[in-house]
Amino acid sequence: MYSFEIVRPKSVADAVSALGEEEAQALGGGQTLIPSLKQRLAAPAVLVSLASIDEIKGVSSSGGAVTIGGGTPHGTVARDVAASYPALAALAGNIGDPAVRSRGTVGGSLANNDPAACYPAAALASGATIVTSNREIAADDFFEGLFTTALEDGEIITAVKFRIPEKAAYIKFEQPASRFALVGVFVAKFADGVRVAVTGASEDGVFRWTEAEAALSGDFSAAALDGLAVGADGLMTDLHGSAAYRAHLIGVLTKRAVTQAG
Amino acid sequence: MPKDHGIGAAQKRREDVRFLTGAGKYTDDINVYGQTYCHFLRSDVAHGKITSIDTSAAEAMPGVVRIFTGKDFEGIGGLPCGWQVTDKNGDPMQEPPHPVLAQGKVRHVGEPICAVVAETLEQARDAAEAIELEIEELPAVVDMRGALEGGSARVHDDLPGNLCYDWQFGSDTATVEAAFASAAHVTTLELVNNRLVANPMEPRVALAEYARAGDESTLYTTSQNPHVIRLLMGAFVLGIPEHKLRVVAPDVGGGFGTKIFHYAEEAFVTFAARQINRPVKWTSTRSEAFMSDAHGRDHVTKIELALDADNNFIGLRTDTLANMGAYLSTFASSVPTWLHGTLMAGNYKTPAIQVNVKAVFTNTVPVDAYRGAGRPEATFQLERLVDKAARELGVDPIKLRRQNFIDSFPYATPVAVEYDTGNYVATMDKLEEMIDIPGFAARRAESEAKGKLRGFGVNCYIEACGIAPSNLVGQLGARAGLYDAATVRVNATGSISVMVGAHSHGQGHETAFPQVVADMLGIDESMIEIVHGDTSKIPFGMGTYGSRSLAVCGSAMVRATEKIINKAKKIAAHLMEASAGDIELKDGMFTVAGTDKSVAWGDVTLAAYVPHNYPLTEIEPGLEETAFYDPANFTYPAGAYACEVEVDPETGKVTIERFAAADDFGNVVNPMIVEGQVHGGLAQGIGQALLETCVYDADGQLLSASYMDYAMPRASDVPFYKVDHSCATPCTHNPLGVKGCGEAGAIGSPPAVVNAVLDALNHAGHDVAHIDMPVSPHRVWQAMQG
Amino acid sequence: MTKVTMTVNGKTVSKEVRGNMLMTEFLRDELHLTGTHVGCDTSQCGACNIHVNGANVKGCTIFAAECDGAEIATIEGQANADGSLNVIQQAFQDHHGLQCGFCTPGMVMSAAALLKETPKPTEAEIRHYLEGNICRCTGYHNIVKAIMAASGQDVSSIAAE
Incomplete structure (x- = not known):
């Protein structure tokens, strides 16, 4: 690693101010950033650790939504939303491994927007609102492509408000080495319609499968998806699967998610 | 009643206590005063x-002690x-030079070009980034078939066609052609044995120090065979005589073959420590390991089997x-060659076998032995081929195997080796019992009810272990002897240190070896300790590999223990005023046969070191003996393995539902350790079959x-395994009757897995003849698309 | 440099650390607690697992500066007060849950975290929990068996072989 200092602000305001310094970079749980620092892929002068900011940790529910502090680790989410939003809890409980879940945070995951990460699918399918240090951003406007989001420099995700669907499920088909999603599909049924978000598959990161949403909004059953398929154009091809295979998996996993959601 | 001590007892491992409490001492845990850190600038093309290489700016960076390039190694030997x-x-x-640091050209991503030695690792990394390096990129040779074509780029400039050797072995061409000409059926298969990375969990580390006063070098290194490193590095690379070079391999975190070899990094730190007169340490990252540890496997093969009208195997021909x-x-x-071609008979009495192998240079990381080394490649070809033949002929794959088993021993194969003993029917019988074949139909129905396919696959294997004897392997080209050595040092109080040439890096020698000596002497195992891994403490040794x-x-x-007993009996005879021929040793007591006269083990050992009442004119004081052992033949562990898989027909994902292994390892010293070795081998074989592979782009x-x-x-990714080693036919030519168990699991499991997947697919109506490993979900799905 | 103070295996330690010093470096180089191992650089192998305020954490993916004020447990502090192996360690020895020993400290720390959370885990729960602990030697059979045994479950019916 290149050399840098670490600061540990205790409030969002102090963190924002620290991030205003030259070459400052936010450090969430570090489960993605630290390995990339080891490879010398980043050279911050200061890392601003968000781990000591209590105001961005924790889970609360009200009015059909669950709000998760941006600094809440996956393991806590898996435990604390199990009753209010089981599909989200299950997703959180399957990210990485237990040690990664002790440190990695929902805010860090969304800000990184890895094209194979799980949380972006949950946020997009839930129509979540990403609350930052200075505004609220709808999930539909948040994800802008591979590792790219609507966040501005120095902007911190303080919380994510997930609308709680009537029914939901997330099915992840794991890439055998990294155990990230080779394809992951999150299906969420709300009173006003169904949302389907797909991660791991597209060259542009997480996306909504709108044809499936339309079909499922009329008939929330796996059968409603018969004949629907995502085209392979724009999907990723890598060591672990071709675009065509990913396109196929999207269809399979979406049906399974619908069935599991019940 | 299971034994509670000595040979055959499942003794808990004594080494576990230090490993379980964080008190193990691995190479990276060693730090010495004045130590510097080394970082290698490696080729990214x-x-x-x-x-050009310009290190001037880097030399001026903080903490830099010295930067080395290929120039520093001109006139010094390459890696042999x-x-x-x-x-x-x-x-x-063809044996092109293998420089420690690149000379003129780079030939694979990861090849070390410069080495920066600095006060801290980060300073060394910083300075490496400041080295100005210019490389004119050349076309990369990646595909082996392309490499052999005349127009291919050359990995080594004076080597057109990139051919290392074109080797042929076994029956002559006319004999094999005659067999194929008379065949009623010929089965042909083309397959790839996927390139793997051994990935012991401990990355490699090398730490060298130099004592100028005595001109003595010490290398601490993650090795399976410290004496071999001392020999190769001292004699062939750096010109340091053995008595001035100590190589220590302390606790080593797994090897699997990849820590046999002599690597550039350990030669470099030893060289550099002498140059700068300070200790130099290098610790590999996992990322470095992927591009600097020797890889394994990577064969492409066409294999053909000729069968007569009664389904007897009559000829086999391979092209690899x-x-x-x-x-x-x-x-x-x-x-x-010798670890692969000699195994192509497998468990079958095929009378005519010819093996052809072309070895090819490519611009990839060097490939060498990985758990099984040649024998998994042979087993995979043969056992996939036999399965394919069974499918083509519409016969039961177990029945076809049984029909062709070698059933009398010793058996001389057409590929040079003589199996001393075995019982392939017994291991197959045991396997069938373990895996519950009658219950398979019901299990398949259960899977199908869940929308899954279920398949059953079986294979046999044979391996040749304990590579020997030296005079034979010498004729075959080995530049080393393949014996091993041990010194048994009995101390005055009767405790014993046994210095062994084998190295333990997970195999549990510290526990199992004392069981043997304790049994022979009739004393408690706790009185015996094993010393290994340090050339200054043990007489000699060729190390641990090849299940040897x-x-x-x-x-x-x-x-060596027999020599101890022999001498101790003479001492005891003197003490009891009897004839040595009348002395019996039992339960640690020396008795004069037919009398009640006896002396204890400790009395005899004390007499050896305090020889007041001692036959000094006949024997020397002290009780220490060394033996070198050069076996008469390889050993031939063999067995039969079976696997049941479920395949998700929608995603192609394969899960291993059941795995059973029936092995014949001959006699077993510690069954718990033997079973653990098999488990680990199975996971590596399952890993090769389903998960692991190295992929290079063009x-x-x-x-x-x-x-x-x-x-x-x-x-x-793996289930609980069922393993059995009760069908034992002891090795006929070593004193313990043991055969070796370290590699069996990795050799015997890949074909069973692939055979099971193909059974599942074909049973479900997919006409799939073969899928290359790893049988990933993507590949299974592609195969089902037709 | 930042000054950090933390409790490691019950003892308070204070040190000046570089911002980029990982806990693995802090433990191994500063405190000479070399039982915590480094087996990869992509935060996957788990040979470095330690407990930070009771949570199972990869020591190679957390900075020492982030552990200021924390309670740290490492493999060196796991044995019983009299030095004997604790229940998990003893089960690993009894059931041959280790070979080369390199992944073992991380395995034991993960097993301890699992059993605190789930006192009687099923085979599937154990295998799932060990997703981030890679062992190359044992094929996992005896590790899973040892953890089941450590949780007081009868493992005699698991293919002993």
């Missing part, structure tokens, strides 16, 4: 000409290859391309270069 293969025309293999990578690693040349430790080094230990970039893309087996 697969093939190129180094046009330990086995010379002679090709089918009688010519020696074996990837050597950019340079010949220490034992690379022997793997596709107990069969070869254990035999040396037995011979430019020679390694795409599977970390655990993010190289799929290591995890706990959730």
